Amino acid sequence: MNGSTQHYTDILIIGSGVAGLSAALRLAPFHQVTILSKSSLSEGASYYAQGGIAAVFDDTDSIESHVEDTLIAGAGICHRGAVEFIASNAKECVQWLIDQGVLFDTEITESGETQYHLTREGGHSHRRILHHADATGKEVETTLVDLAFAHPNIHIKERYNAVDLILSEDKAPSRILGAYVWNRKQEQVETIRAKTVILATGGAAKVYQYTTNPDISSGDGIAMAWRAGCRVANLEFNQFHPTCLFHPQARNFLLTEALRGEGAYLKRPDGSRFMPDYDEREELAPRDIVARAIDHEMKRLGADCMYLDISHKPTDFVQHHFPTIYAKLMTLGLDITKEPIPIVPAAHYTCGGVIVDHTGMTDIAHLYAIGEVSYTGLHGANRMASNSLLECLVYGWSAAENIKSTLQNIAEVPHLPEWDESRVHNSDEQVVIQHNWHELRLFMWDYMGIVRTTKRLERALRRIHLLQQEIHDYYANFRISNNLLELRNLVQVAELMVRCALARKESRGLHYTLDYPDMLENSGPTVLKPE
Ligand SMILES: Cc1cc2nc3c(=O)[nH]c(=O)nc-3n(C[C@H](O)[C@H](O)[C@H](O)COP(=O)(O)OP(=O)(O)OC[C@H]3O[C@@H](n4cnc5c(N)ncnc54)[C@H](O)[C@@H]3O)c2cc1C
Numbered sequence: 001m002n003g004s005t006q007h008y009t010d011i012l013i014i015g016s017g018v019a020g021l022s023a024a025l026r027l028a029p030f031h032q033v034t035i036l037s038k039s040s041l042s043e044g045a046s047y048y049a050q051g052g053i054a055a056v057f058d059d060t061d062s063i064e065s066h067v068e069d070t071l072i073a074g075a076g077i078c079h080r081g082a083v084e085f086i087a088s089n090a091k092e093c094v095q096w097l098i099d100q101g102v103l104f105d106t107e108i109t110e111s112g113e114t115q116y117h118l119t120r121e122g123g124h125s126h127r128r129i130l131h132h133a134d135a136t137g138k139e140v141e142t143t144l145v146d147l148a149f150a151h152p153n154i155h156i157k158e159r160y161n162a163v164d165l166i167l168s169e170d171k172a173p174s175r176i177l178g179a180y181v182w183n184r185k186q187e188q189v190e191t192i193r194a195k196t197v198i199l200a201t202g203g204a205a206k207v208y209q210y211t212t213n214p215d216i217s218s219g220d221g222i223a224m225a226w227r228a229g230c231r232v233a234n235l236e237f238n239q240f241h242p243t244c245l246f247h248p249q250a251r252n253f254l255l256t257e258a259l260r261g262e263g264a265y266l267k268r269p270d271g272s273r274f275m276p277d278y279d280e281r282e283e284l285a286p287r288d289i290v291a292r293a294i295d296h297e298m299k300r301l302g303a304d305c306m307y308l309d310i311s312h313k314p315t316d317f318v319q320h321h322f323p324t325i326y327a328k329l330m331t332l333g334l335d336i337t338k339e340p341i342p343i344v345p346a347a348h349y350t351c352g353g354v355i356v357d358h359t360g361m362t363d364i365a366h367l368y369a370i371g372e373v374s375y376t377g378l379h380g381a382n383r384m385a386s387n388s389l390l391e392c393l394v395y396g397w398s399a400a401e402n403i404k405s406t407l408q409n410i411a412e413v414p415h416l417p418e419w420d421e422s423r424v425h426n427s428d429e430q431v432v433i434q435h436n437w438h439e440l441r442l443f444m445w446d447y448m449g450i451v452r453t454t455k456r457l458e459r460a461l462r463r464i465h466l467l468q469q470e471i472h473d474y475y476a477n478f479r480i481s482n483n484l485l486e487l488r489n490l491v492q493v494a495e496l497m498v499r500c501a502l503a504r505k506e507s508r509g510l511h512y513t514l515d516y517p518d519m520l521e522n523s524g525p526t527v528l529k530p531e
Helices: 018-027 062-075 078-099 134-148 220-228 288-299 316-320 323-331 388-411 430-447 456-478 481-502
Strands: 006-014 033-037 106-108 114-116 155-160 160-167 176-182 188-199 240-247 266-267 305-308 340-352 353-357 367-369
Touching: 006 018, 006 062, 006 176, 006 388, 018 078, 018 388, 033 078, 033 160, 033 188, 062 078, 078 106, 078 134, 078 340, 078 388, 106 155, 114 340, 134 353, 134 388, 155 316, 160 188, 160 220, 160 481, 188 220, 188 388, 220 481, 240 288, 266 288, 288 305, 288 340, 316 323, 340 367
Parallel strands: 006 033, 006 188, 033 155, 188 367
Antiparallel strands: 106 114, 160 176, 176 188, 240 340, 266 305, 305 340
16 A cells, blocks of 8 residues: 545535536535636537537527437437426526526627527527637636635635546445545545545547547546446447538647538538538538548548638627637638638547436446536437537536535445555656557547448457556556546447447438448437446
């Protein structure tokens, strides 16, 4: 044993994106809460969200219409109850954000009233996206971060990686007791005992070579929950954002769907439009259709990229609606008011995750999963734009409500065994980790990408099993590091993704395979259960 530290908290929240922070702020007036963040508190997918949050704020729109649009985008396998639950709680949850001080753009109506400016994105039949120019995530995340830092009941631990969950061993079904966490500054594993744990660790898009996600999106929560015994679902549905900037000096820079919502065209290198050839909704077709069309055109023409063009719109309109994108691309010498933007698709959103109920509770008592880490049934086979921040908010609220009503009945957590490091030593072969990182992300891009085949998926699975063996040996023998922890989790999630993809004998939504190009008449979610 080494001298690791043991802490106690009533509620441990792992992750400080919009899901984790909104749950923490809802709980903090009543309970002590500890939040862990792998990086700085604000770093996560939430910070980078550009487009906005979907909610019905317009009289001509309706919750039924939001529900129907979501069901259509989800290609027939959304859980209707979850979709209705989220859409009908959307307005109150967005209002809560406004009450916390989040500023959304407004406009003056013809009758002189001030109202929220709503944009429209792919799949939505109405304008229903509240936004803060083109940097909505930054506005929401920084407001919630400031409130969390200022709250006396919220204890923040930055640069701490949750390693694994700790469960009771005596009783079945098991109960959550806390987590082992890696203190990155002191390079030691500590034990956090907690009556309740919320996983709010975000998605797993970093499993792919090209992604719009920040480095933290390594699927840690999905892997930890799986190892703890939770079921997962729908991990074959990885959303590829159609329009990521293609530029040697800018990795991961996303070009919001709102550009297409406000009239931008997708074009081939020769300047001709191609979306009318693929879908009657043209540039506003759902993301999977647009991403596949771009992928197809690139492969057909042997082109490195396609183009997104908004230069036909007035200059002041573009600068006013997309100030961040305009400024960023100007620094790269690209004036979007005058020329088209080179783009490629990139992994963007993990639709599947840890199975939860309406309160965000997983299969393990008092272990919750909220936000992108979870599978609620909202997204089905394809996420509709701007529904994910909404899902974070609604489940942040519903998990907090459930915890408030159950916490006093949960038995005390006993003292827990310390992390055992007695048999490991420092690695002198970090290069193995780096190599495996690159290998995994590259073959996932090639074999489990936008267009799949059974042969390629089987090839991916064989490689994953080899990597798992190597990483297992490495993990058992060497002291942990951030890269090792993330790689171990990513390989686990990659295995679950490929197994889900192999189990689906059809093409639906984001899962497209040449071996089963048609959609089955009856289908449902892909559920995997640990043995
Ligand atoms: C570029 C971009 C643009 C987007 N635009 C939109 C949009 O306009 N509208 C919309 O609805 N959605 C959008 N999305 C999706 C949306 O931003 C995410 O789905 C959502 O923010 C996820 O929030 P989250 O709280 O679940 O996770 P994140 O915001 O990703 O936060 C995860 C947190 O978990 C922590 N963490 C992870 N693993 C560990 C660990 N092992 N130990 C400790 N901490 C850990 C991280 O440090 C981080 O704090 C966008 C995503 C991207 C990448």
